[in-house]
Amino acid sequence: MVAKQAIRRWQSTITTNSEAEISPSLLERARKIAAEHSKLSGANAENYDMATAKRIGELGPVTAALKEYEAARDCLTELNSLLTDPSTDRELRDLAHADLDTAQSSLPRLSAALKTSLIPPHPFATFPALLEIHPGAGGSEASIFAHDLLQMYISLCTRLGLPATLTSYSSDDSAPGGSPALSEATLELSTPGTYDLLRTEAGVHRVQRIPATEKKGRTHTSAVSVLVLPALPEQGGGAGDGDLNYDDPNSDFYVNPADVKADTLRASGAGGQHVNKTESAVRLTHIPTNTVVKCQESRSQHKNREKAWNVLRSKLAQRRREEREEQISNMRRSVMGGVGRTGREDKVRTYNYSQSRVTDHRSGKESLNLDDVMSGGAQLEVVMDSVREWMRESEVLGMLADDEAKRLQEEKENRNGHGKK
Amino acid sequence: MPRLPPVLISQAARLDRHLPLLLRECRDLNSARNELRWMQEAVDEPQREGSIGTRSAGPHDHALASFVKRRARGEPIQYILGTQPFGELDIKCRPGVLIPRPETEVYTTELARIIQKVQVEAEATSKHCYIVDFCTGTGCIALLLHSLLKPPTPQQHGKFRQLRIRGFDISQHALRLSAENTHHNLELRALHKDAVQDICFEHLDLLALAQQPKEKIITTLYHKYEAQPLDLIVSNPPYISPQQYKPGGSTTKSVRKFEPKLALVPPDSLLFDGVDQADQFYAALIRIAVASRARLLVVEVGDTEQALRVRDMCRAHQEAWIEIWKDDNTVVSDTGVPFDSRQGFEDRIDARVVAMWFDPEWIKWRKQSLVRRN
Numbered sequence: 001m002v003a004k005q006a007i008r009r010w011q012s013t014i015t016t017n018s019e020a021e022i023s024p025s026l027l028e029r030a031r032k033i034a035a036e037h038s039k040l041s042g043a044n045a046e047n048y049d050m051a052t053a054k055r056i057g058e059l060g061p062v063t064a065a066l067k068e069y070e071a072a073r074d075c076l077t078e079l080n081s082l083l084t085d086p087s088t089d090r091e092l093r094d095l096a097h098a099d100l101d102t103a104q105s106s107l108p109r110l111s112a113a114l115k116t117s118l119i120p121p122h123p124f125a126t127f128p129a130l131l132e133i134h135p136g137a138g139g140s141e142a143s144i145f146a147h148d149l150l151q152m153y154i155s156l157c158t159r160l161g162l163p164a165t166l167t168s169y170s171s172d173d174s175a176p177g178g179s180p181a182l183s184e185a186t187l188e189l190s191t192p193g194t195y196d197l198l199r200t201e202a203g204v205h206r207v208q209r210i211p212a213t214e215k216k217g218r219t220h221t222s223a224v225s226v227l228v229l230p231a232l233p234e235q236g237g238g239a240g241d242g243d244l245n246y247d248d249p250n251s252d253f254y255v256n257p258a259d260v261k262a263d264t265l266r267a268s269g270a271g272g273q274h275v276n277k278t279e280s281a282v283r284l285t286h287i288p289t290n291t292v293v294k295c296q297e298s299r300s301q302h303k304n305r306e307k308a309w310n311v312l313r314s315k316l317a318q319r320r321r322e323e324r325e326e327q328i329s330n331m332r333r334s335v336m337g338g339v340g341r342t343g344r345e346d347k348v349r350t351y352n353y354s355q356s357r358v359t360d361h362r363s364g365k366e367s368l369n370l371d372d373v374m375s376g377g378a379q380l381e382v383v384m385d386s387v388r389e390w391m392r393e394s395e396v397l398g399m400l401a402d403d404e405a406k407r408l409q410e411e412k413e414n415r416n417g418h419g420k421k
Numbered sequence: 422m423p424r425l426p427p428v429l430i431s432q433a434a435r436l437d438r439h440l441p442l443l444l445r446e447c448r449d450l451n452s453a454r455n456e457l458r459w460m461q462e463a464v465d466e467p468q469r470e471g472s473i474g475t476r477s478a479g480p481h482d483h484a485l486a487s488f489v490k491r492r493a494r495g496e497p498i499q500y501i502l503g504t505q506p507f508g509e510l511d512i513k514c515r516p517g518v519l520i521p522r523p524e525t526e527v528y529t530t531e532l533a534r535i536i537q538k539v540q541v542e543a544e545a546t547s548k549h550c551y552i553v554d555f556c557t558g559t560g561c562i563a564l565l566l567h568s569l570l571k572p573p574t575p576q577q578h579g580k581f582r583q584l585r586i587r588g589f590d591i592s593q594h595a596l597r598l599s600a601e602n603t604h605h606n607l608e609l610r611a612l613h614k615d616a617v618q619d620i621c622f623e624h625l626d627l628l629a630l631a632q633q634p635k636e637k638i639i640t641t642l643y644h645k646y647e648a649q650p651l652d653l654i655v656s657n658p659p660y661i662s663p664q665q666y667k668p669g670g671s672t673t674k675s676v677r678k679f680e681p682k683l684a685l686v687p688p689d690s691l692l693f694d695g696v697d698q699a700d701q702f703y704a705a706l707i708r709i710a711v712a713s714r715a716r717l718l719v720v721e722v723g724d725t726e727q728a729l730r731v732r733d734m735c736r737a738h739q740e741a742w743i744e745i746w747k748d749d750n751t752v753v754s755d756t757g758v759p760f761d762s763r764q765g766f767e768d769r770i771d772a773r774v775v776a777m778w779f780d781p782e783w784i785k786w787r788k789q790s791l792v793r794r795n
Binding site: 169180261270277280298299302 | 505685770
């Protein structure tokens with residue numbers, strides 16, 4: 001009963017909180033960070049330490065955003081008290097009114113900035129990206145649309161000046177009508193930070209259109225899934241700390257070689273001197289998770305193997321990350337419904353050809369310029385930006401849920417404590 | 422060979438005009454696309470871009486068209502492009518010398534790992550390593566072993582202060598090419614600079630040497646390095662039988678038409694009685710390994726049946742620890758099962774290597790490390 005009330009109370013705070021407001025728990029979080037920041041800055045002024053300096057750098061944006069937000073809010077309080085004070089003369093009152101407007105209008109922006117600064121950066125945000133495309137339900141129409149999506153992302157990259165390499169492409173030879181179709185493709189973006197850019201694209205993309213292969217003019221619905229993985233530098237960070245030390249079992253990117261079965265793919269039958277297959281494809285299977293990675297793009301078996309290992313590391317790291325996120329979002333869901341994340345199985349976007357409309361199901365953003373989206377134009381970016389904004393908001397809601405869960409837990413413990421007495 | 426479905430050909434044609442021709446030899450669209458891309462990369466500046474299939478006509482199109490034409494006639498892409506990547510090496514290839522195979526790369530890499538470990542773990546003090554590669558061809562095995570045992574980058578310190586690798590071949594073409602490959606990879610910095618002194622390629626008729634008395638074999642193999650025991654003999658000798666080589670046999674047309682028979686089929690003058698023509702070189706290699714007291718003999722074989730025959734030939738000679746390595750690097754060790762048993766090969770993955778361990782210390786180490794591995 002208490003819990004239910006708490007949810008209602010909490011939800012009401014969310015709804016009554018205008019954009020300008022920020023929930024007390026988030027504010028408290030920001031203040032704690034600011035306090036730590038000033039403490040560490042003081043400590044480092046006397047005794048410089050690299051790790052502390054790094055942490056100060058991380059806390060800096062929150063501290064700055066909080067300072068600006070609090071300054072604006074204090075200013076607002078001041079102005080309000082001026083206005084309510086009957087002794088304020090008229091001239092000053094007019095000035096205060098004018099200032100009040102500017103202060104009030106800047107507050108939403110500052111509170112949004114504060115919220116955003118509180119969101120910890122995604123652990124893979126600075127990584128380059130791998131974008132994998134797999135056709136889902138819908139037969140060869142799905143393979144054809146998978147190819148269209150690939151072209152869309154290639155065009156986007158070209159337009160943004162981001163180097164993109166097609167590191168793997170298997171065509172779907174069974175597609176009728178000779179339309180280009182793919183059964184699997186991987187696009188590699190080498191620019192750091194592209195993981196964060198493409199993060200919005202992971203999930204199931206649905207297409208509704210009359211396929212070229214359809215004779216009776218019926219609209220079909222097919223699905224293509226897009227995976228976004230962090231791409232890894234060729235060599236690990238070596239002995240250093242952090243995630244990029246592949247030999248560190250605590251790293252997300254650690255893969256125990258004993259868990260991996262490697263084989264070179266070759267059609268069955270005689271090998272060795274009997275044949276001279278040019279293909280030097282390498283396939284790695286991570287046995288505990290049954291994750292399979294194949295690489296065949298280079299003439300060099302050695303390079304294919306290195307590449308396959310990197311992709312396997314990325315996949316497993318992504319998987320570990322998703323598992324953790326799943327745990328967090330389950331926990332959040334227990335406190336409040338609806339907030340979570342979209343996993344790889346969730347439908348994220350629909351491309352409706354007959355209405356020339358693209359709808360993103362997460363942000364609710366609609367674009368009526370399908371052609372521009374499909375050619376990787378500015379409209380695609382608009383949709384992606386809306387998703388990024390949605391992700392930011394869900395993240396803030398998630399943080400609130402975490403705080404609420406913590407508060408409930410404390411309440412419960414207190415109550416139990418009283419009960420014992 | 423089954424006919425290509427017309428749909429596939431028309432689909433290929435829509436993607437690129439060269440693809441239908443390449444399909445003749447590649448047989449599926451993905452490998453045809455890969456090969457076309459490799460040829461494009463060889464004629465153009467290396468292009469790193471995401472465009473699929475289509476490209477504009479350029480001045481190099483003529484060269485590309487002739488590459489495609491040659492490939493469609495079955496000529497190996499390695500002879501057309503002139504090289505084959507092998508580990509971190511770039512191995513030059515020319516008609517008259519066998520092209521390095523991916524399977525060879527796999528077991529050579531594993532072999533280097535073993536040699537490194539056995540030297541460290543079985544005899545902690547050894548800083549010497551002496552390896553002989555018979556039928557070296559392009560020199561790919563000898564060179565890859567060097568690049569792995571004494572890596573070119575200074576931070577990865579090689580375990581061996583003294584590494585000696587001798588590659589032997591009967592073909593003058595092969596000897597010229599293997600020497601070229603040493604220098605080519607030194608220029609690419611894919612080999613340690615010591616490779617010039619450490620590796621040498623020499624002319625030798627292996628079958629003739631095996632007929633010589635034991636003393637002659639010893640002086641041939643040890644005249645420069647008497648102080649050192651011979652650690653490893655490795656060989657990828659000709660092993661295809663005349664039946665397998667005939668049209669309709671397991672040897673593909675492209676291999677028969679373009680690669681040297683000398684490197685594929687043992688000569689029909691049978692020097693070892695009671696030994697199949699395909700297995701002649703193994704008989705020679707086992708005799709040489711035993712005579713020279715080599716610690717380990719590792720040979721490539723064509724299939725599981727041949728691996729079992731080689732195992733039995735070796736058993737007849739000496740108490741040795743015999744292993745068969747499959748294409749996926751798994752090890753089937755000598756369990757003493759009868760001659761015709763295919764136990765351990767139920768997964769239909771072919772046997773690729775027979776490894777014969779002669780040195781008691783090494784055998785002890787190997788058995789322990791196999792137990793640890795499982």
